[in-house]
Amino acid sequence: MRPASTVVAAGRPAVTADGDLNPSISLSSTSHAPNAAGSGYGRYGNQTWSALEDAIGALEGGRTLAFASGMAAISAAFSILPRGAVITASKHGYSGTMSLLKKLVADERIQVRYVDVANTQEVLDALPGTVLLWLESPTNPALEVADLPTIIAAAKALNCGVGVDNTFATALNQQPIAMGADISMNSVTKFLSGHSDVLMGSLSTNDEALFTRLEDQRKLGGAIPGPFECWLALRGLRTxxxxxxxxxxxxxxxxxxxxxxxxxxxxxxxxxxxxxxxxxxxxxxxxxxxxxxxxxxxxxxxxxxxxxxxxxxxxxxxxxxxxxxxxxxxxxxxxxxxxxxxxxxxxxxxxxxxxxxxxxxxxxxxx
Ligand SMILES: Cc1ncc(COP(=O)(O)O)c(C=O)c1O
The missing domain is CATH 3.90.1150.10 (Aspartate Aminotransferase, domain 1)
Structure with a gap:
């Protein structure tokens, strides 16, 4: 399916006689045991989240986790970095992300090498010895563009993890996971939901072990989205x-x-x-x-x-x-x-x- 069809068709309930076309808003903080889906409690999973995650996942080409906001998603991605990890990141980017990086450095959690993402050589020179390259492209608000295919391939050749904040482009314009990135992140608040009435974030990956670590982080960090917000975001995603x-x-x-x-x-x-x-x-x-x-x-x-x-x-x-x-x-x-x-x-x-x-x-x- 092409992306314009995926946004309409993905994340719908299985077809059953007289069954609903749309997912319903699942408002339950818990479920009867034993729980076949394996979630069992509202902080571990929810059917309305799953519908949205399936739809974003189909677009991004990876399994997806929804979070309470874009910043919650970014925080979860950074929180699994080992203490003292050296990462490379865009020197321009969303001010919240930049403030979070500054705080993590001040707290001596990580070290950051800041680069001009539009200068491919500068990015490549910074990569050796870094465990993660976090790229925003286009950057907010400078609108610089990184040569994603070249940079991602070089980072992966060095065994460096790659996360791309895909908020400005969306998966309709660029697909970081298909280019080799480990994580594609969205502030779902923006284009994906599209009506300025929802705050939400997502992380997509096709690495199962990474997915599990991020999911565990969401379970324990607790930055889960509300079912109603997921339903609104999925409704927005359709268009x-x-x-x-x-x-x-x-x-x-x-x-x-x-x-x-x-x-x-x-x-x-x-x-x-x-x-x-x-x-x-x-x-x-x-x-x-x-x-x-x-x-x-x-x-x-x-x-x-x-x-x-x-x-x-x-x-x-x-x-x-x-x-x-x-x-x-x-x-x-x-x-x-x-x-x-x-x-x-x-x-x-x-x-x-x-x-x-x-x-x-x-x-x-x-x-
Ligand atoms: C590029 C980018 N990434 C992340 C975020 C954070 O998203 P949220 O406001 O949903 O937490 C924003 C918010 O403006 C953004 O522009």
Missing amino acids: LAIRLKASQENALEIATRLSKHAKVAKVRYPGLPTDAHHQTAKKFMKGFGAVISFEIHGTPADADKVCSSSTLIAQATSLGGVESLWERRHRWSAESPTIPENLIRLSVGIEDVEDIWADIDSALGYY
């Missing part, structure tokens, strides 16, 4: 292919227009043929996502003014929903100092592109 297609088409058009706008100094979007990462991205990505970052000719206060002057686009953090959202990233103190102060991150939704553009153009006129 992922058409939502992503619509928002990517809008994003390319908006990025093109932004790059010609007199008040815009720089646009970052890997789908733009002029973008520094376009050539790398086009080698293996099927689409370029729907997040654009741009810098204005103006101060951070001007950028704040722009973001608070829109009427259709909400000034809000997060991304990957049907609604367009934007914000100046440095309104968050945790954002990396190497991200420009006046950078605006725009998550392009599925509204009519002319309405999105009219809103941007008029908001840019407010300073």
Whole structure:
């Protein structure tokens, strides 16, 4: 099946006469013994989680575990690292991930070699002696793209574990596990659920031993998703292919227009043929996502003014929903100092592109 069919068809109950088409929301913290499915208790497993995990797993090409949030999934992946482990990680990335790495280093749990993921040689040079390469690509919010096939192959040749945060691309645009990665991670909060009404994360892997370690970590860490949230996420996933297609088409058009706008100094979007990462991205990505970052000719206060002057686009953090959202990233103190102060991150939704553009153009006129 092709991915646009998988998102619709995967994770449904077995066909039985008069049986339900959709999984139901299984609201039970426990089940009668003996438990044939082997879960037995609500922190160990749940039928509604399983339906969502089956669907994400079919897309990612690996068995999947759902977590209470994207950060819970990342924390679980890092928590199984041995004390003192040396890892290589993107120097730019989601501020929560970067803060977690900083904390793990400060607590002397791990050591991190930070690299520019777009500089393949720099990544390869950092790999010897590291047990895990954690890559975000495209990165949030700098939108750098790593040459995933080359880097993953090199890391695996050195026996280094590889985890990829696939949130910005989704499995519809790139499949880390098929490229050899051990883990593909998603903030399901974003494109997969797609309606800004769920917080959830996932880890997918085709390594059974790793799956068991991560599952044990979820059981003991307890960062489990709620059944209702899983049901909502699966409902959202059904339309992922058409939502992503619509928002990517809008994003390319908006990025093109932004790059010609007199008040815009720089646009970052890997789908733009002029973008520094376009050539790398086009080698293996099927689409370029729907997040654009741009810098204005103006101060951070001007950028704040722009973001608070829109009427259709909400000034809000997060991304990957049907609604367009934007914000100046440095309104968050945790954002990396190497991200420009006046950078605006725009998550392009599925509204009519002319309405999105009219809103941007008029908001840019407010300073
Ligand atoms: C790339 C990326 N990874 C991970 C996360 C964390 O996900 P969550 O907010 O679901 O915990 C985010 C959140 O913005 C993100 O953008």
